[in-house]
Amino acid sequence: MLDFKIFIVEDDKWYGNLLEHYLSQNPDYEVTLIGSGKECLAQLHRKPDLITIDFGLPDMNGEELYRKIKQAQPNVPVIIISAQEKITTAVDLLKMGAEDYLVKDENTQQLLWKAIIRLRENQSLKNEITQLKAELKTRYDYSISIVGKSPALQAVFRLIDKAAGSMINVSITGETGTGKELVAKAVHYNSARSGHPYVAVNMAAIPKELVESELFGYEKGAFTGAQNRKIGRFEEANGGTLFLDEIGEMDLNIQSKLLRVLQEKELIRLGGNSKIKLDFRLVVATHKNLADEVKKGNFREDLYYRIVGLPIALPPLRERKDDLLLLTQFFLSNYCKENKIPEIRVSPAGREKLLTYNYPGNIRELKSVIELAAVMSENNIIEPDDITFLSGNNHDVDTVLNTELTLREYTRLIIRNYLKRYNDNVLLVAEKLDIGKSTIYKMLQTGEIEGA
Numbered sequence: 001m002l003d004f005k006i007f008i009v010e011d012d013k014w015y016g017n018l019l020e021h022y023l024s025q026n027p028d029y030e031v032t033l034i035g036s037g038k039e040c041l042a043q044l045h046r047k048p049d050l051i052t053i054d055f056g057l058p059d060m061n062g063e064e065l066y067r068k069i070k071q072a073q074p075n076v077p078v079i080i081i082s083a084q085e086k087i088t089t090a091v092d093l094l095k096m097g098a099e100d101y102l103v104k105d106e107n108t109q110q111l112l113w114k115a116i117i118r119l120r121e122n123q124s125l126k127n128e129i130t131q132l133k134a135e136l137k138t139r140y141d142y143s144i145s146i147v148g149k150s151p152a153l154q155a156v157f158r159l160i161d162k163a164a165g166s167m168i169n170v171s172i173t174g175e176t177g178t179g180k181e182l183v184a185k186a187v188h189y190n191s192a193r194s195g196h197p198y199v200a201v202n203m204a205a206i207p208k209e210l211v212e213s214e215l216f217g218y219e220k221g222a223f224t225g226a227q228n229r230k231i232g233r234f235e236e237a238n239g240g241t242l243f244l245d246e247i248g249e250m251d252l253n254i255q256s257k258l259l260r261v262l263q264e265k266e267l268i269r270l271g272g273n274s275k276i277k278l279d280f281r282l283v284v285a286t287h288k289n290l291a292d293e294v295k296k297g298n299f300r301e302d303l304y305y306r307i308v309g310l311p312i313a314l315p316p317l318r319e320r321k322d323d324l325l326l327l328t329q330f331f332l333s334n335y336c337k338e339n340k341i342p343e344i345r346v347s348p349a350g351r352e353k354l355l356t357y358n359y360p361g362n363i364r365e366l367k368s369v370i371e372l373a374a375v376m377s378e379n380n381i382i383e384p385d386d387i388t389f390l391s392g393n394n395h396d397v398d399t400v401l402n403t404e405l406t407l408r409e410y411t412r413l414i415i416r417n418y419l420k421r422y423n424d425n426v427l428l429v430a431e432k433l434d435i436g437k438s439t440i441y442k443m444l445q446t447g448e449i450e451g452a
């Protein structure tokens with residue numbers, strides 16, 4: 001460990017030597033005794049980790065020296081040691097940011113010893129927090145966490161930059177598992193609001209009757225069971241970003257309340273009467289086409305225009321197959337690192353198989369497929385047999401069409417597939433495909449298709 005440099009500024013030589021001797025018992029401490037304020041300032045270039053100053057120095061008083069030290073080195077901790085017990089002086093210095101204020105008596109050395117230990121513990125916590133914050137930032141440095149080189153994704157990156165650099169609302173659309181939440185986080189953590197909260201609420205996951213209290217919060221006694229005040233999610237996001245996922249699921253009554261909050265930038269908790277000022281950036285996401293929902297009367301038009309802000313549309317994975325192998329590599333290497341196992345590769349035939357599937361669950365599904373394949377693989381190589389597609393539909397539409405079957409054969413393939421999906425329920429399959437049930441029965445009778 002590097003030595004911890006301590007300056008003791010004390011004009012009483014005997015007392016200074018006492019402190020120096022006492023603190024030097026710790027071999028990690030490099031203690032320097034300094035006799036005056038001026039000399040202390042002259043030595044600051046040595047970058048001490050802590051300075052203790054005697055309040056009553058002959059050349060300048062403790063407060064003046066404190067200010068000068070802080071001007072030169074704002075981050076160095078300073079402990080004041082004083083012969084006088086004037087509370088107001090102590091309070092003033094502590095308010096100005098002094099680390100501690102110790103009164104000279106027979107316990108001073110021990111108190112100082114303890115104060116230094118406390119200080120170092122706090123410093124190591126602070127360092128840890130700074131390091132964690134830096135890590136968090138790289139985690140959301142989207143060029144690392146959002147993988148993809150396809151032109152479609154590059155366009156998304158440019159929009160994330162635009163959104164992060166402004167305060168505009170953002171609306172993200174895309175099928176399930178395309179990375180909507182990842183984009184919302186990237187916008188927040190790269191924006192000027194990154195030091196403030198990021199609050200995510202999934203509208204589809206909150207029971208209807210709880211939505212209002214969850215979003216707006218409530219005062220004690222607002223309704224039966226409201227035993228304490230609860231801060232709502234809007235308020236929690238104050239200063240930061242509120243991410244409303246699946247906004248298309250929000251019911252019309254809540255939509256009008258959200259609109260009011262956005263217009264007035266304030267809310268009243270349920271059962272309360274004081275207005276609370278709000279300031280957050282709204283990011284919404286949906287897998288639905290909101291403009292269509294507006295046409296159908298399911299979504300308020302005025303709210304739609306308020307929230308649409310900067311739209312970011314995420315392409316489905318099947319439309320950017322050039323990213324698929326990159327993502328595969330990314331998930332595989334994460335998997336191996338997390339499980340502390342040697343690198344696993346995908347064989348050329350395995351890669352072919354991965355590329356023929358259409359991934360209705362998009363990147364989330366690819367991740368699960370890859371992790372399962374990694375578990376199933378032998379000798380650190382993923383072969384086609386190790387790969388199982390989760391939706392049970394191994395046929396990418398393009399692949400099926402390229403097989404060039406006859407119409408009769410296509411019909412057979414489709415009916416067989418549906419019967420498998422709906423547990424041989426002929427009536428349901430006939431209804432789903434909008435064909436007569438007798439067509440299916442006939443094919444079953446002649447053995448053209450076989451039931452389960």
Ligand SMILES: Nc1ncnc2c1ncn2[C@@H]1O[C@H](COP(=O)(O)OP(=O)(O)OP(=O)(O)O)[C@@H](O)[C@H]1O
Nearest residue numbers: 145146147148175176177178179180181182363364
């Ligand atoms: N481009 C990408 N690079 C790396 N991982 C990604 C990428 N896109 C998505 N993922 C991963 O895929 C999973 C699903 O992403 P996310 O939850 O952001 O999708 P979503 O669109 O919000 O899904 P849903 O609509 O179902 O809520 C997550 O594990 C996420 O980390």
